[in-house]
Amino acid sequence: MPRFHKKNAIILFLLFLSLITYPTIAQELGNSPYSRAGIGDLFLPSTAQQNSMAGAGVSFSESFYVNQLNPALLARNKTTIFEVGIIGRIKLLEATNGNQRDFGGSMHYLSIALPVNRFWTTSFGLTPYSSVKYDNEFRQTIANSTFRATYTQQGRGGMNKIYFANGFEVVKNLYVGIKANYLFGNIQDESITELFTNTTQDLRIAFKRNNQYNGFLIEPAIAYRHKIKNDVYFNIGLNYSLNSTIQAKTTEIVERRTLDDTPVIKDTVTNGAAQNITLPSQLRVGVSLNKSMHWAFMADVTLQDWTQFKSFDPDTLRNTFSVHIGAEFTPEYDALKGYHKRLTYKAGFKYAQSPISVNGVPINDMAISFGAALPLARGLTIVNIGTELGTRGTIDKGLIRENYITFYLGTTINDKWFIKRKID
Numbered sequence: 001m002p003r004f005h006k007k008n009a010i011i012l013f014l015l016f017l018s019l020i021t022y023p024t025i026a027q028e029l030g031n032s033p034y035s036r037a038g039i040g041d042l043f044l045p046s047t048a049q050q051n052s053m054a055g056a057g058v059s060f061s062e063s064f065y066v067n068q069l070n071p072a073l074l075a076r077n078k079t080t081i082f083e084v085g086i087i088g089r090i091k092l093l094e095a096t097n098g099n100q101r102d103f104g105g106s107m108h109y110l111s112i113a114l115p116v117n118r119f120w121t122t123s124f125g126l127t128p129y130s131s132v133k134y135d136n137e138f139r140q141t142i143a144n145s146t147f148r149a150t151y152t153q154q155g156r157g158g159m160n161k162i163y164f165a166n167g168f169e170v171v172k173n174l175y176v177g178i179k180a181n182y183l184f185g186n187i188q189d190e191s192i193t194e195l196f197t198n199t200t201q202d203l204r205i206a207f208k209r210n211n212q213y214n215g216f217l218i219e220p221a222i223a224y225r226h227k228i229k230n231d232v233y234f235n236i237g238l239n240y241s242l243n244s245t246i247q248a249k250t251t252e253i254v255e256r257r258t259l260d261d262t263p264v265i266k267d268t269v270t271n272g273a274a275q276n277i278t279l280p281s282q283l284r285v286g287v288s289l290n291k292s293m294h295w296a297f298m299a300d301v302t303l304q305d306w307t308q309f310k311s312f313d314p315d316t317l318r319n320t321f322s323v324h325i326g327a328e329f330t331p332e333y334d335a336l337k338g339y340h341k342r343l344t345y346k347a348g349f350k351y352a353q354s355p356i357s358v359n360g361v362p363i364n365d366m367a368i369s370f371g372a373a374l375p376l377a378r379g380l381t382i383v384n385i386g387t388e389l390g391t392r393g394t395i396d397k398g399l400i401r402e403n404y405i406t407f408y409l410g411t412t413i414n415d416k417w418f419i420k421r422k423i424d
Helices: 006-025 071-076
Strands: 002-004 080-095 098-117 120-141 148-171 174-196 203-229 232-241 244-257 263-279 282-291 295-305 319-329 344-358 361-376 381-393 401-415 418-420
Touching: 071 120, 071 148, 071 174, 071 203, 071 232, 098 401, 120 174, 203 263, 344 381
Parallel strands: none
Antiparallel strands: 002 418, 080 098, 080 401, 098 120, 120 148, 148 174, 174 203, 203 232, 203 244, 232 282, 244 263, 282 295, 295 319, 319 344, 344 361, 361 381, 381 401
16 A cells, blocks of 8 residues: 655645745835836746756756746656745845835745656646836925925735646657646735925825736747767757736725825725736747756747737837856765765856836846755755846936845755555
């Protein structure tokens, strides 16, 4: 009779704990003025070990990791794998008239992969899809008067996704896969105008909009490994996100408030109106060269046509292009002496165009990253740590530059869920 390992109960407990805590802490990565456009800042669907290589890895995966960039490579996972990761970010916002420091953190992902047979592995999990958090304030004196006005724009929220993915090895070293994502979440935007007259007539007018989102996103994928010699492989991978339509239900409210935020007059302009949003398709292609359990070099390119994005906001978005280059090196994965020899050292570089431009200036993102994988418990548990140093935007033409340091921490647990007793 097969028996259930005690470690499996621990995995299930961690999965349950992650599911109930995820919605309360996700999507808080500090003030990001550029997240106001579209559906916010998009998360790259990569794990801590891939983020240490600048998010590269659509063509490459070892058998003891879940590859969220390419579901086809799930077929290489032959054990049950549980992964959970968290993210933290320190940010310095720079402008010509001052600086601001901010910090945020959240759960980054959780996933589990289960081999069905030697050719098929299935996986499911939960990850963030987009994040919105901005807080912008403008002040001015009303012309031909002593009155002062303050204009504040605030936004919170984002979208998450639950995914169900499958990877198949159709022939030796040729893999296909598909991932079905259910997107959900809400984004709250608020515009506040305050008029100061130095009398009892001071007032505050607020316009609030809450959008609730849900819909499906499908990603087919393919990967191929070609053995060059010994344990050296050339790999190629492709992931394609289909054009998707998701639904948004909108509630809009106008409030007149006192300066201590007590509503005086409240009027609902729109209550649960349904609208459709079109998310553009995305193509991610990558190549890599690796020697099993020793070293790997990889490069990914991502293309997405955000001019096809359709929403109720008149945002003008642009096509995007990004490149991610990464490498990893393990001196001696099975070394009996010298723990540092069994560590996997990682580094990477990325350049990414965002879909927005402000005052005719494109907003781009550039970063370097590095990290390490620390094997524990005879290599069945791996702790991944990583850091990314980057900058986005510019201070030209009165814009804002975001300088950031991102920290990644992830845990991977490999195990066989069921084993057969040798003596029954």
